Amino acid sequence: MSEHIVPRKTYYIVWALLMALMIITAALSRVPLGEWNTVIALAIATVKALLVLLFFMHLKYENYRITWVAVIGGFFWLFLLLGLTMTDYLTRGPSGLAGH
Amino acid sequence: MSSTVTTAAVERTNYLNVDYSLKSWLLTTDHKRIAILYMLSITAMFFIGGAAATLIRLELLTPAGDLMSSDTYNKMFSIHGIVMVFFFLIPSIPATLGNFLVPMMIGAKDLAFPKINLASWYMYITGAGLMLYVIATGGVDTGWTFYPPFSSTYSNTHVIAAIIAIFIAGFSSIFTGFNFIVTIHRMRAPGMTWSRLPLFIWGHYATSVIMVLGTPVVAIALSLIALERAFHLGIFDPRMGGDPVLFQHLFWFYSHPAVYIMILPSMAVVSEVVSTFSRKRVFGYYAVALASVMIAVIGFLVWAHHMFVAGISPYAALVFSLLSYFVAVPSAIKVFNWTATMFKGSITLSTPMLYSMGFIGLFTMGGMTGLFVASLGVDVHVHDTYFIIAHFHYIMVGGAVMGYLSGIHFWWPKMTGRMYPEVWGKIAAGTIFLGFNLTFFPQFVLGYLGMPRRYHAYPEEFQVLNVMSTAGASILAVGYVLPLIYLMWSLRYGKVAEDNPYRATGLEWRTPSPPPTENFAETPIVTWDAYDYSSLPEED
Amino acid sequence: MHDSAHVVEQPGLRHHFADMEQQRASATLGMWVFLVTEIMFFGGLFLAYLVYRSAHFGAFAIGSEHMDFWLGTINTVILLCSSLLVALSVHAVQVGKTKLCAVLLLIAALCGVGFLGVKGVEYYGHYQEGAVPGPYWHLDLPQGTDVQNVQMFFYIYFVMTGLHAIHVTIGIGLLAVIAWFAWKGRYSPAYHNPVHVSGLYWHFVDVVWIFLYPLLYLISAKKA
Numbered sequence: 061m062s063e064h065i066v067p068r069k070t071y072y073i074v075w076a077l078l079m080a081l082m083i084i085t086a087a088l089s090r091v092p093l094g095e096w097n098t099v100i101a102l103a104i105a106t107v108k109a110l111l112v113l114l115f116f117m118h119l120k121y122e123n124y125r126i127t128w129v130a131v132i133g134g135f136f137w138l139f140l141l142l143g144l145t146m147t148d149y150l151t152r153g154p155s156g157l158a159g160h
Numbered sequence: 161m162s163s164t165v166t167t168a169a170v171e172r173t174n175y176l177n178v179d180y181s182l183k184s185w186l187l188t189t190d191h192k193r194i195a196i197l198y199m200l201s202i203t204a205m206f207f208i209g210g211a212a213a214t215l216i217r218l219e220l221l222t223p224a225g226d227l228m229s230s231d232t233y234n235k236m237f238s239i240h241g242i243v244m245v246f247f248f249l250i251p252s253i254p255a256t257l258g259n260f261l262v263p264m265m266i267g268a269k270d271l272a273f274p275k276i277n278l279a280s281w282y283m284y285i286t287g288a289g290l291m292l293y294v295i296a297t298g299g300v301d302t303g304w305t306f307y308p309p310f311s312s313t314y315s316n317t318h319v320i321a322a323i324i325a326i327f328i329a330g331f332s333s334i335f336t337g338f339n340f341i342v343t344i345h346r347m348r349a350p351g352m353t354w355s356r357l358p359l360f361i362w363g364h365y366a367t368s369v370i371m372v373l374g375t376p377v378v379a380i381a382l383s384l385i386a387l388e389r390a391f392h393l394g395i396f397d398p399r400m401g402g403d404p405v406l407f408q409h410l411f412w413f414y415s416h417p418a419v420y421i422m423i424l425p426s427m428a429v430v431s432e433v434v435s436t437f438s439r440k441r442v443f444g445y446y447a448v449a450l451a452s453v454m455i456a457v458i459g460f461l462v463w464a465h466h467m468f469v470a471g472i473s474p475y476a477a478l479v480f481s482l483l484s485y486f487v488a489v490p491s492a493i494k495v496f497n498w499t500a501t502m503f504k505g506s507i508t509l510s511t512p513m514l515y516s517m518g519f520i521g522l523f524t525m526g527g528m529t530g531l532f533v534a535s536l537g538v539d540v541h542v543h544d545t546y547f548i549i550a551h552f553h554y555i556m557v558g559g560a561v562m563g564y565l566s567g568i569h570f571w572w573p574k575m576t577g578r579m580y581p582e583v584w585g586k587i588a589a590g591t592i593f594l595g596f597n598l599t600f601f602p603q604f605v606l607g608y609l610g611m612p613r614r615y616h617a618y619p620e621e622f623q624v625l626n627v628m629s630t631a632g633a634s635i636l637a638v639g640y641v642l643p644l645i646y647l648m649w650s651l652r653y654g655k656v657a658e659d660n661p662y663r664a665t666g667l668e669w670r671t672p673s674p675p676p677t678e679n680f681a682e683t684p685i686v687t688w689d690a691y692d693y694s695s696l697p698e699e700d
Numbered sequence: 701m702h703d704s705a706h707v708v709e710q711p712g713l714r715h716h717f718a719d720m721e722q723q724r725a726s727a728t729l730g731m732w733v734f735l736v737t738e739i740m741f742f743g744g745l746f747l748a749y750l751v752y753r754s755a756h757f758g759a760f761a762i763g764s765e766h767m768d769f770w771l772g773t774i775n776t777v778i779l780l781c782s783s784l785l786v787a788l789s790v791h792a793v794q795v796g797k798t799k800l801c802a803v804l805l806l807i808a809a810l811c812g813v814g815f816l817g818v819k820g821v822e823y824y825g826h827y828q829e830g831a832v833p834g835p836y837w838h839l840d841l842p843q844g845t846d847v848q849n850v851q852m853f854f855y856i857y858f859v860m861t862g863l864h865a866i867h868v869t870i871g872i873g874l875l876a877v878i879a880w881f882a883w884k885g886r887y888s889p890a891y892h893n894p895v896h897v898s899g900l901y902w903h904f905v906d907v908v909w910i911f912l913y914p915l916l917y918l919i920s921a922k923k924a
Contacts, residue, residue, distance in 0.1 A: 065794045066787075075784040082780065086773050089918035097921065101914035109907045116787045117903045118896070124725060126345055127732050134736035137373050138743040140460060142750055145409045148464065148476035149751055270716040272726040338733040346726045347717075376737045380744030384859070393833050393855045394848075395748060401848040406751055410744050683718070 064121040074115045081108050174577065174674040189274035190677055195260035196575070197281050199568075202248050202256065203644070205288055208295070209243035212236050214637065217599075217630040225617035233616035234301035235317065241304030243295075246326050247288050249560055250418060253425030254336055254371075255284070257567045258364045260575060262340055264668035264675065265358050267349025267684040272342040273335075280335035287329030294318045294325060303614065305411065308396040308404045312388040320389055323382045330375045333421075337371030340364055349667070351686035358666050358690045359442060362449040363428025366456040370417045370424075373460070378414035381407055405470055412463035420459040422556060423523070424452060426563025427494055430516045433570050434498045436664040437513035438505025441691035444497040451490035451497075458487040468539045477536055484534035491527055495520055510662070511585030515566035518593050522558025526551055529604065544614075547607025553600045562592070565643065572647065573657030577674040580650040584642060592639035598632025665691050712891040724893045731897045735904045738867075742908055745860050749915060752856065756849035763853030764919035766831055766839065771822050772917040775815050776909065782811035783906045786875070786899045789882075793892040798882050801895060805879035808902065812872040819865055826854070833858070857916055864908055871902045 085104040089097060114120040119131060175192045178184075185193060216236050219227040228236070259277065263270050271277050294300055300322040302311040311319050344365050348357075384395055385407065394400020396407045435442045442448055464472055464480040498520055507513070529551040533539045542548060573579055602625040607613075611622045618626070660669040665688075671680055688695035717723040753760045789804035830838030833851040841847055878898045881887065887895055 066791065068788060068791055071784060071787045071791070074787075075780065078780045078783075079777070082773070082776055085914060085918065086769075089914070090921055092921040097918070101918050102911075105911050105914050108910045112783060112903050112907050112910070116783050116906075117900055124729070127729060130729070130732050130736055134373075134739045137460070137736075138739055138746070141377065141413055141740070141743050142747055144461065144464075145413075145747055146750065146754070147479055148405075148409070148472045149754065151473040151475040153473070268716070273730060274716065276730075334734075334737050338730055338737070341733055342726050342730045345729060346722055372733055372737050373740055376741035377744050380741055384744075384748070387859065391834055394852065395855060395859075401752070401756070401852050403751065406748060410747065 074111050175677045176674050191259050191271050194277050195256050198255040205247040212240035217633040219616050220626045221630050223618050223620050223623050235299035238300050238303050246329050249422040252564050265666050266352050267667050268347040269678050271339050273339050276335050280332040284332040287325045290325035294321045308407050312385050320386045323386045330379050333371045333375050337368040340368040349684050356689050359431035359448050360428040362452045363424045366452040367421050367424040370421050370456050374414040374417040381410035408467050412466045416463040417459045422560045426560045429563045429567035430519050433512045433516040433566050434501050435691045436662050437508045438502045440505040443500035448497050451493045454490040469543050481536050512566045512570035514589040515562045519562045526554030545607035546603040546611045549613050550600045550603035573661050574673045577657050578650045578654035579657050584646040588642035595632050595635030595639050599629050602628045727893050727897050731900045749856050752852050759846040759849030760853045761920035763850045765922050767917045775818050776913050778811050778815045779906045779909050782808040786902050793887050793895050796889050802879045802883035805875050809872045809875040812868050867905050871905050874898045
C-alpha cells in the first residue's frame with residue numbers, strides 16, 4: 061500500500077491561503093471591533109491550523125482512522141483542561157482571582 | 161506450537177542466556193530484557209521509599225516529635241511520596257510486566273519502538289539517579305504535591321533538582337505510553353482482533369492513553385514552579401497577581417488520572433489471574449474492556465476533588481463531586497465481573513490468586529472510602545487527615561502493589577524459567593495481607609477522629625492506633641522482604657518451569673519459558689477468543 | 701524470518717516489523733501520539749494565559765500593545781514558508797528527487813534559524829524597553845496602569861515563546877539531520893517516512909505559533 065503523493069499545486073494553494081489569512085488577521089487586528097477581534101482572530105487561527113494539519117501534515121490523506129481519533133482526541137483533551145478549569149474561575153465571584 | 165519437554169529447557173537458547181555480557185544488557189533493545197532492567201530498578205526504588213516510610217512509622221510510635229525534627233519529618237513524607245508515586249507505582253506494572261508481556265500477548269516480536277523503549281529506561285534511571293542525589297544531599301520537603309507558595313518561595317530544599325528528576329522520569333512514562341499504543345494498534349498477529357485481546361492488553365492500552373494525555377500537564381506545572389523559584393516571578397504568587405490554586409489545577413489534572421495509571425495495570429493482572437485460577441473465562445469481557453476505557457476517560461474529569469477546601473468555587477466543587485461518583489461505576493463493574501468469574505469456577509488458591517483475591521477485597525474498601533470523600537461534606541471533615549492516607553493506601557498498596565505481586569508471581573515462571581516455592585509464596589501473601597490491614601485500617605479511624613496528615617507529633621489519645629499502625633508496618637515489611645529472598649533463591653534453586661505451568665490461555669504461554677529473543681518461532685495465527693480454555697493443546 | 705533477498709527488497713525495514721507498511725504506519729502513528737503529548741504540554745501554558753487574560757484583559761491588552769507587531773508578523777511569515785518548504789521536501793523525495801529534498805529541508809531549517817534570530821532581536825528589544833519582568837522591569841506605563849498584571853502578561857509571553865523557541869531549536873536539529881541523510885541518499889520513493897515524520901514535528905511547531913501570534917501580538921487594536 062503506497063501513500064498518496066500530494067501534488068505540489070495543492071501545497072502552493074494552501075500556502076497562498078495561509079499567507080492571505082495571515083494578512084487578513086493582521087489587518088483586522090488593527091480595526092477595533094470590541095470582543096469580535098478575539099473571536100475573529102481565533103477563528104482565522106483555527107482555519108490556518110486546520111490547513112496545516114489537513115494538507116501539510118497529510119491528515120486528509122491518512123488511511124488510518126486512529127490518526128484522526130488521536131488528533132481530535134488531543135484537541136478535545138486540551139479543551140477539557142481549559143473548560144473544566146474555567147468552571148472554577150468563572151464561578152468564583154468577586155472574592156476569587158485577585159482583580160477579577 | 162507443542163508444549164516442549166522441560167528437561168531440555170535449561171540448555172535451550174532463550175532471551176536470558178543468549179548473551180551474558182553487560183553490554184548486551186545495557187544496550188539491549190529486547191523488550192523482555194528491558195522489562196528485567198526496569199524490575200531491578202523499581203525494586204530498588206521501592207525499598208528506598210519503604211525506608212522513608214519506616215522512619216515515618218517509627219516517629220509516629222510516640223505522640224511527641226522526638227525521633228526527628230519537623231523539618232526532617234517533612235522530608236521523610238515528601239521523599240516517601242515522590243519515590244513511591246513517580247519512581248515506583250507509575251512505572252511498576254507497565255514498565256515490567258507490560259514491557260515483557262504486551263508484545264507476547266498480541267503475538268509480536270517486540271514493541272513498535274524498541275530503541276525508544278531502551279531510551280525510556282535510561283530516562284528512568286537518570287531521573288531516579290538525580291532523585292537519589294537529592295535525597296543524599298538534603299532531600300526535599302514540599303510533599304510530593306509541591307504546592308506553592310511553599311515550593312516556589314519558602315522551601316529551602318532541593319526543589320528544582322527534584323522537579324527535574326520527576327520531569328525526566330515523566331519522559332520515561334510518555335515513551336512507554338505511546339510505544340504501547342502504537343504496538344497494540346499496529347503489531348497484532350493475524351487473527352488477533354480487538355475483541356480477542358486479553359484484558360491485560362485493554363488495561364495497558366487505557367493506561368497508556370492516560371500517560372500520554374496527562375503526564376505533559378504535570379510536567380508543565382512543575383516546570384512553572386521551578387521557573388518561579390528560579391526567577392522570583394509570580395504566576396502562582398498572589399503578591400504578583402498570581403493564583404496558587406492554578407498550580408493545583410495543573411498538578412491534579414495529571415495526578416488524579418495518575419492514580420488510574422497506577423491501578424489499571426493491576427486490574428489488568430487480576431483479570432488474567434482470576435480467570436486462570438478459576439479456569440473460567442472472565443465474566444463480561446466487553447464490560448471489563450469498556451470499563452478500562454471509561455476509567456481512563458472519566459478519570460480525567462474529577463481532579464478538583466483534591467481541591468474542595470483549597471478555595472475553588474463551590475459550584476465547580478459540586479460538578480467535580482458529582483463526576484467523582486461516576487468514576488466509581490466502571491471500577492465496581494470490574495469487581496462484580498471478577499467475582500462472577502470466580503463463581504462456580506474451579507478455584508486454585510495459588511499465590512497469584514491469593515494476591516488477586518486480596519486485591520479485590522482491599523481495592524473495594526479503598527474504592528468505597530473514595531466515595532465517602534467524593535461527598536463534599538465528608539471531605540471537608542476528613543481532608544488532610546489520616547482518613548485520606550488510609551483511603552489511598554488501601555488502593556495503592558492493598559490494590560496496586562498486591563496486583564503487582566500477583567503478576568510477578570504469575571509470570572515468574574515465564575520470565576525466568578523457574579518456579580518459586582509455593583509455600584513461601586503463600587506465607588508472604590498472608591503476611592502482607594495481615595500486615596497491610598493492621599497498618600492502614602487504624603488510620604481510617606485516626607483520620608475520622610481528626611488526626612491530621614503530615615504531622616510528626618500528635619495528641620496522646622491517638623497513640624494506641626498509631627502503635628497498631630506501626631506494628632502492622634513492621635509485619636508488612638517482613639512480608640515484602642520475603643519475596644525478595646525466595647524469588648532470588650528460585651533463580652538458582654527453583655524447580656524448572658514448563659512452558660505453561662498453569663494451563664493459561666494467553667499467547668505468552670504458548671512459547672517456551674523463558675522465551676527466545678524473538679518470542680515466537682513462527683508468527684502465531686489466532687483463531688480463538690481470549691480465555692478460551694478449549695483452545696489449549698491437549699495435555700501430554 | 702527475513703532472508704537477505706527480502707531485506708534488499710525493503711530497505712530500512714526493521715526486523716521486528718512484518719513489512720514496510722507496518723513500519724511506516726507505526727512510525728507515523730507514533731509521531732502523531734507524541735504530538736498529542738505536546739498539545740497537552742503547551743496546553744498547560746494556554747490555560748495559564750486563559751485564566752489571567754480573562755481576569756485582567758485590560759492589562760493583557762496593554763502588554764500586547766508593547767509587542768513588536770512587525771517582528772511577530774515576519775516570524776509568522778517565516779514559519780509558514782518553512783512549512784511549505786518541508787511539505788515540498790516530502791513531495792521531492794516521493795518522486796525520487798532526494799537531493800532537492802535535502803536542500804529544501806536545509807532551507808527550512810535555516811528559516812527556523814531566522815525565526816530564532818528575530819526572536820532574539822525581539823527579546824533584546826523587550827529588555828531595552830524594560831519589559832522583562834522581575835528586577836529589570838522598567839517599562840514606561842501610564843499612571844494607574846495595573847503594572848502587576850502587565851508583568852504577568854510578559855511573564856507568560858516569555859515562557860510561552862521561550863518554550864516554543866526550544867521546540868523550534870529541536871526542530872532545526874531534526875530537519876538538519878534528516879537533510880543530511882537525504883543528501884547522502886538514504887531515502888527513496890520506497891523508504892522516506894523519516895522525512896514525513898520529521899515534517900510532522902516541524903508543522904506542529906508552526907501550528908503552535910499560529911495560535912501564539914494572535915494571542916500574544918494581536919490582542920489590542922492599538923499598537924504602541
